[in-house]
Each structure stands twice: as C-alpha cells, then as structure tokens.
Amino acid sequence: MVQIMLIPLEEFRRVCQAAMDKYDRLALLADMCRANTLASVKRAGSGHLGSSFSSLDIVTLLYYSEMNTAELGIEHPDRDIYFSSKGHDVPGLYAVLFSLGILPKEQFLSLRRLGGTYGHPDVSTPGIEANSGSLGMGLSKAKGMAFAKRLRGHGGRIFVMTGDGELQEGQIYEALQSAVHQRITNLHVIVDHNKVQSDKPVKEIIDLGDLEARFRAFGWHVARCNGHDFRQLDRVLAEFREVTDKPKILIADTIKGRGVSFMEHPAALQAGGGLYRWHAGAPDDESFTRAYAEITSRINETLRRLGLSSLRLEEVPPEETGPSGVSREYVADAFGEALVELGAEREELVVLDADLAADCRLRAFEEKFPERFIENGIAEQDMVTMAGGLALQGLLPVVNTFAAFLAARANEQIYTNACERTKIIYVCHYAGLIPAGPGQSHQSLRDISLFAALPHLEILQPCNAVETRQALRYCVNGTGNSTMLRLVIGPSPRRIELPEDYQLTPGRGVVLAEGCDALLFAYGPVMLHEALLAHELLAQRDFGLRVVNMPWLNRVDGHWLAEVVAPFQVLYVLEDHAPVGGLGDHLLNVLVDNGLMEGRRFRKFAVEGYAACGTPPQVLRYHGLDGASLAERMWRDRGGQI
C-alpha cells in the first residue's frame, strides 16, 4: 500500500492568510481539497472521486467566499446552509469541512469507517446538514429548510447541489413546481452538470434535452456558467442575490474527474471505451500516485508563482486492519449469466435497468439482446410502472436496481402492478447490511418487509452461484407468481457449499452444518458465512449448532419445517434485515400455526436500530452479527429456560 499524505490544516491557514488574488486562493484551496479527497478515498478503499472533483470548485467557493457558515458556525440559526442532494460527492465536501476545521482530522481520515464519516452524507457528521445518497430528494428538503427559516425569522440562504443524472428522478419536478407556488425564493440550486452518470454519458442513459428551457418552464430563474471558473460562478451568485421573487438554479457546466487529467471526461470516457471508470471506487496505487502528483505539483507551481514555499505534507499512518478474506464468488455474476441463458430461452423476457447496469450485471444481457434491454435512467417509479405495462401486454419483465431504491422508492408502483395480477420479477440488488461503507441510503434492511405484505409474491435470496441460477430459473419458469429476488452485491465472504445434487425446492431449506444443540436459519452468503463461523466457534466448545440455509423468505413448507425443528428446543434466525418483517416473522407464524412452538424457544438475530457505516468486520461486530459475537450470544443463551 502506498504511503498516503495529508495536507494539514495549517497549510490551509497559510494559504488563507497569504496575500494573493481571491481567485488564485480559491483555485489553490480547491486543489488542496482535491488532494485530501483523493487521499481519503484511497485510504478508505472506496468512494466517489469523479463527482467530488467535478463539484469541488463550487463547494470551495461556497464555503470560502459565498456562505457565512464557517464564520457563524455550523449550529448558528442564521447560517447559510449547503448540502448535496446526490450525496456521493461528499468526500469532496468532507475535505472542505476538514480544511475549515469543522471536521476533525481523525474523522476525516476515517472515510467509510465506524466512527468516521459515512459514504453518503449523514447529519451526525459535523457540518453535514442533511442525509442524502438516494437521489432526487434534495430540492424538497432544501425547500423545507427555506420555509422553516422564513417562518422562524432566521437568516441564511439555502444552497443545494444536484447531479445531472439525478434530474431523471421525478421528485425533482415535484419540488421545482411547488417551490415556485410556495414562493420559496430563498433557495439556490446548483446542477453539477458533469454530463456523466454512474458509468455512461447522461445523453446515452436518458437525455435531459434543453435543461434551461425545462427549468424556465417550471418558473425558476435560470443561469448557466462554467462550474470551474470562479469568476463566472461569482457573477452568477451576485446575480442571484438580486433575484428575490423566484427560486434560482444554476446549471454549472463541469467536468467529471476535474483536476486529474486521466480522470477527466471526455478523455477518461474514451480511455474506458465508452465507460467512465472513476465514478466510484479507489484508484489503484499507480493511478493514485500519478493523480496525487499531478494535483500537488500544480499546487506547488502556483505557490511558487506566488512566492510561497511548497506544500508541507503530513504522513498518514497506515490503517491497521485484519485480513478480511473474501472468495471470488459474486452471486450477482451468476445472476447476470443466468439472465442471458434465460433470455435466450424466453423471448418475451425483457430486462429493465435504472442506471446501474454494471453493478446489477446486466451488460451481458444488454449486449446480447439490445432490443429487450430497457434503460430507464434514475427513475425507479417509471421503470416499475413501465414493467407493469410490458407485463399487461404479455412480456416478462425483470426489473433491476438496488434494493433500497426499488423496494421503497417504487413501492406503490409495485403494489399497483401486483393488483393487475401480472407476473413480474423484481431483483433487489445490494440487499442487506454489507457493504456498509456507503451508509444508510444504500443499506437495505427493510426490503423483505416492504414486499412481504403483497399477496402471492414470493421472496427468495440465494446463498451462492448455483442457488442463484436455480432461483432465477424458478422465478422465470417455476412459478406463475411475481417474485422478488434478493441479492447481495459484494463478493461472498466464502463460497457457501451446497450438496452436490442440490435442487432448490419451494419452501424448503437445506442443512449446511450439523449440530444437535440448537438450530439456526440464515440466508444469503454474508450471514451464512457468519453463521458457519459461529458453528465452528461453538463446536470448539462442544456446542452443536445446526445451520440451515433458508432461501425462501416468505414461503415455508410446514411438513419440512416440522421435521427440521423436531430435534431442537432452541431455534434461531439470523436476519440480513431489520428484526421486523423478515424471515423470522414468517417462520414464527408457520411454527405457531403448526403448533411447533410448544416447548421451544425462538430468537432472532437481526440488524437492530439504524445500520452502522464501516468495513464489513466493523459493522457486523457493531451489530453483534459477526460469527464470534453470534457464537457468544448463543453460548450465553444456552442456559436460557423456556
């Protein structure tokens, strides 16, 4: 791992105090924040560089020149308020907050770590004004803040940043029209118009057409300028101060990856063969070194030109992290492969995406069956209801996006489709607690409960590649019901081994590890791995924990269940979900309905409270769901009486 360096607070103070032109200073400060952003993301091993860099000049200008926030303090009722609606550009904001002394160094250097900062904004972090990360909510939230300031007679302006891909979300337009009608004039929206979504140009995903005309048609005061030109930005913000009868929106033309030549759009897009590489994830050592050198040498050139000494960098101590070995298996890969196979067999199968085709492993299908691949952009509700229309006309839609967005954002649309009794396959990617680095906006711990009350809808979560293929095949060919397929997005911590001849059987699970003292039901590779660790640890204490993989989350074969629980007095369920509305509640109902609770104890281990942000080991431990904690909890529990 390369040595990571930090530009310390004193260096920002030095630049602030030195005599120089305002715009030289802002350019310097922005680049210094870029360097620290890069360092923090590299150290974290993940994070969004592309849009942190495209928005950083604007954020620097706001905090160092336009807003009163640093001066009044982040708790002052009259402070100006800034937040980003997209939220994934937050590493850049953290760098600015650190540079102002608002965010402590230790916390700034602990991006996506327990006790550090979240992968997406969370109000528990100093200087963060709103939670975001799920797109499209920012204007509405800013509208509320502005309304409250007016009602309470507090000063301060509201600035909110949006992405451009984010403008595909319908809620944006709800807020655009209500802000004008409600006369929310103290609202300044800045579109970080960097032209690239998660990995493709906005024009290729869902083109936005004439943005200025669009915003004007909604009655807003619209301005447009180069988002990297501090003079132009200053002029627009001055113009906005004169506009007191309308909310104001600035379309800032920016460059994704700005400040690092090989990360800049369009060059980076060409280098990636049409795909942008630097939206998320940390650069490798070589790319990091090149990028860091490019930024710091530019800073030092400017310092030299201004007669100032070069940057003093501070070494960042390496992070002591235990090895958290992972297998090479991704259930998502198996899903993507099976999708192509089934697409070849069933010509009515169509696949829908909401700008997460790479993460959801849809590219292979997209390339093989372009006419049956529907890119919907970041518009989950439109995608789900469009799937309803496709199904009404005899097609079999497979709807894909992250679980947190699909299950919650489009819940009523899913219900309406269900009422039409058509068959639709909903694939909830990125389900569960892990990875926990991105934070609460992405961790999906309610999706089972959000689907579970829909009549006749079956919910499955496979534990490995084999079961994933069988599960998708079941959804396509094995049932007439609509289904929800729940998938983890990361690499499996271990490859879960199923019996040679394993056949997915409706309502039935399979024993993965033997034991006769207690029975544990779990699902998915993440929690089954912890369950098996617990089994191994308990075995050392001569406590036999039988582990059952139960991929059916709302369907249980009562006869099978009776057999499985027969030898046990103690039943456990390990949820990759909140304690409410998951597998445990369903099993408990079947146990009680079948009179199987007599003389038995039943206990759930689930994600209690709000999900923590951090590395997988940190977060599993925090929630008491890692193998060691589970083993300890069960061991302490063994004396428990019925």
Place this chain on the structure above:
Amino acid sequence: MVQIMLIPLEEFRRVCQAAMDKYDRLALLADMCRANTLASVKRAGSGHLGSSFSSLDIVTLLYYSEMNTAELGIEHPDRDIYFSSKGHDVPGLYAVLFSLGILPKEQFLSLRRLGGTYGHPDVSTPGIEANSGSLGMGLSKAKGMAFAKRLRGHGGRIFVMTGDGELQEGQIYEALQSAVHQRITNLHVIVDHNKVQSDKPVKEIIDLGDLEARFRAFGWHVARCNGHDFRQLDRVLAEFREVTDKPKILIADTIKGRGVSFMEHPAALQAGGGLYRWHAGAPDDESFTRAYAEITSRINETLRRLGLSSLRLEEVPPEETGPSGVSREYVADAFGEALVELGAEREELVVLDADLAADCRLRAFEEKFPERFIENGIAEQDMVTMAGGLALQGLLPVVNTFAAFLAARANEQIYTNACERTKIIYVCHYAGLIPAGPGQSHQSLRDISLFAALPHLEILQPCNAVETRQALRYCVNGTGNSTMLRLVIGPSPRRIELPEDYQLTPGRGVVLAEGCDALLFAYGPVMLHEALLAHELLAQRDFGLRVVNMPWLNRVDGHWLAEVVAPFQVLYVLEDHAPVGGLGDHLLNVLVDNGLMEGRRFRKFAVEGYAACGTPPQVLRYHGLDGASLAERMWRDRGGQI
C-alpha cells in the same frame, strides 16, 4: 330513493344506425353516456361525476370514432388501447363500455358493488386495460404497453388520459423524459385540463404554469384544443397521425362537471364558495333529478331536431340492501379538532397536505394558522421530504394524506427522514379495508408493514374520538419518536365506548367486552365494531369472547400483555390490514419473547389476498371479517387443540 332510469343498449344502437351528422351523433352518444353515468353513480351512492363529465366527450370520440377497439374486440392484440391514469373518471368510461356492449348491464349497474365494477379501474372488468386510481402512473404504464406492441410487432395505438392536478406527481416527468429518449412514438396522452382538483382550482393548490412550454421542454409534440369540441378533437387526432417521431400530448381544455349546468366549473365553484362540490360522491335526490332531467331533455331536443323519437328509458330495479347503521362519529373530525388545539399550544407545529385537506380534516387548521399550513399538491414525495427539511430546522411537521399513498408512494423519503433522527408525525388517513367502494388503489392494507421496520417509530390507531385526541396529543407531546397515526376515514359503524377515565397508556390496550373463553385483540372503529358484534353473537352461544382495544400497533408492554393473556388459552388478533406485518406479528413476537405462547393457540383474522370492492357489509363478509363470520370462525375453532 328516486326511481333510477337507464338508457338501454338498444337506444345507443338506434342512434348509431340513424342517419345524422357524425358530430351530432357523438354529442348525442356522449350525453347518453352522461345520463347513464349519473344514474350509476346515484345508484352506487358514490363516484366521481365531475371528471367523468369533463372527460366524457373525449372518451366517447375515442371509442366511437378514433379507436379500433370496439371493432377488433378487447382481446385483440392489434387493438387500440385507452385507459385513464387518474382513474376516478371511470364511471364515464363504464358508461361508454356499456353503450358498446362490452360491459354487461348488470355489472354496469353495480358500480362499487361486489361482483360489479370497481370505484377505480381494475383489469378484471371487461374493457379495462390497466389499474389506476393512484395518480401519476399512467404515462409510464402506457409507455410499457407501447414498447411491448413495438417489440411484439402488434398494431394499435395507446391513448392515456391524465388529470391536470395529476401533473403534480413527479412520476409524470420521469415518463415524459424517458418516453422521448426511448422513442416511444406510439403514445398519445390527453390531459383532461378541467382546472379543478379534488375541491379547489389547480391554480390555488399548485399552479402548473405554462403547460405547453413544459411539455415542449420535455421534447413532446404538443397540441391544445377545446376538449368538448368534437371537430377540434378530430383535427388534433388527425394531426397526431402525421407525427411519427415523437410521443404526442393534447392539452384538452375541459369543464369539470360538463353537461350539467350547476355542476360546471366555474359556476359550481362559485356556488360552493370557492369549493367544488361535485368531484366525488353522489348527488342528493333533488340534484340528481334536476341533473338527469337537464341531460335527457337536451338529448331529446337533439333527437327531435333530427326527426327521431325521444329516448326510451328503462327502469332500474332498486337495490335491496340491508340497513347498515352507522354512528355520527368520525375519528377524522376529532383529529382535525385536536390538530387545531395542539397548533395553538405548539407554534412550531406545521401541517402538510397533498390536496386532501377536506378529507383529512385540515381546513380548520388551514384557516386558523394559514402561515403554518403547507399545501403541497399531489406530490407525496415532495411533501414528505419537505417535512424532513422543516424538522431539521426545528419545526414539528404533521404530514397528511391517504395511507395508501403516504406509506407506499413516499416510503423511501420517510426512511431518509427517519435516518436524520428528527421527529415527524405521519398521519395515514383512509387506512384499512373500509370504505371498499373506491377499490384497491385506495384501500390501505399494507401501511403498518411499510412503517413497522423503521427503528424507533411508533404506530397507533385510535378507536374513537376520545382516543384520537389522546393519540395525537401523545404524538405531539408524549414522545420524542416519530409516529404514524393510522385513521379510518369513514363514519364509525358504532361509537366505541371507552371507560370514563380512559387514559391512553403506551403499550397497553383496554378491555371493551368481557369474556373468559377466548381473547381478541383488535384496533380501530371498523374492526372493533365487528369484534363486538362477534362478542355479542358468541355470547348467545355462551361463548365468552373478551375484546381488547389495542391502539399500539408496534409497541406492547410485556407485563401488561402477560396479565391480559394469563386467563386464556386461545388468543385472536383481528387485523384491519394484510395478515403480514400488522399488530398480530408484533404481538406474536412479544408473546414468544416473553415465553407466553406455552399452552396457547394464536390466530390472526386479517384481510387475505387482494381487497374486494363493494359496500362495507359485502366486503367484510367476503373476507370473513364481519361480526357474524368472525363469530362463526371462532365457534368452529373452539374445538381446536393446542
């Protein structure tokens, strides 16, 4: 009850066969459908006349002149497809489908009755192409249908009607932009621009500004004309046939209540002192008689002018319905009164509405505290996230709309607010199975499950006016948590009597009827009434059913529960909700966690499958949840062994 008359099928045939000008014929047919719409709504006792009448000329033109549907048949793959996205104008569509022989007479005359037609469109009804009623989904669904026709090589065009207030929903804009990008050119949208929402002008709720500019900014081909002028409509549809490179949208300027002088906007709005009376609900006998006479005499004048004999009307046999007595108590009224009281006590309390202020009983607050009442229009996501912004700035938002829309449409926004740990009060009006006339889009049977997995959020449903006032006071002053207050919208079937000195106590219910053979937990006036009926019926058989009102749906005091269940072997829960994720699941967990299931049976009575549409007695009986059915189910169950 006045005698209701029907214009029979033969009369439509006669008008179709008679020699006359095309536009005379269309005007006649539209008015004949108006008369039958009015008759069916009067017979149903409810239904939406205002927008049925504003859209009826267009719908008549489509089916009788523009579309091939009647000719090819409603199952033909090449048929043209029409549906309404708003859906509440469906009584008018039913009248047209009846007039074409597509919808059988018996079914047409059974609007909002079990086995008849739904209050909002449902695909199980002949000729209905899509479920709607919750606003904003239609364009997306139509887009899917058009895509499917293209992919499968089927002919036929897609026509979808929207309201104008409906254009406040963000999903509309998701579909507007994706339809253009996805080159869905076979899509014809018609805006029934009648200028009035549920009871106020669109301009007063959330003004739409320059609609034409808005649609053009999204890249659509836009036309505008008088929606009651068949010649103009014909010209626009002809023009649309020439436009093959874009989706097309017609802004049809219409008059809400068109065809009945005293129901027409603006006259009706003035008569109502600024509120439109005829959006929903059946007219009284006198208004019905006047309206019916006005329409039929206009028809007869035209027939006479064309040398044709007057209408032959058919008597509609009166409906034999048992008296379903109701009390005069509305828990919603108590909520509205308590809201004003608490608003006076807590100046940081703000109230948000999504164009249902009258139904949600918010008008009194709006008049008393206009500066703290926020009308958000039909944009639930914007409303909920705006509430989040208000709360972050120290206000206490009370968010109101129907449960089906709030819990599902804005679920992710509610979650994001929850992650910010602010305090917000969500009021889910119109919760539960009853009234069942409007159909599935309005019946909310999943809302408890949609809120239940949110950490630290408390869910309450009061049973009468007293408990409603105490519950709202608890939400405002009694807890630091966010809360969800669940309210039925209709009149209570009986006034539920609570003890003189009743005090709402966290986690505890109260016994409403004594008995020692079984214990039943229920909540809300609708189901408690059925529970008490069951108690009374079982008492006649010397079976003692103790009925407990349990207003806390996800919070139970374990000690209290242990005491309450102690004398019983048989525990029942009656849900005004789906079987999954309601009070029963929560109780079951607490029972098991506290070792209270030993030697006990537990059974839920809940709304299984999809909610039926009909009168309250019909639908409660259909689901086996009326007092008599419940009594019978428990009686049969009494032999059951543990």
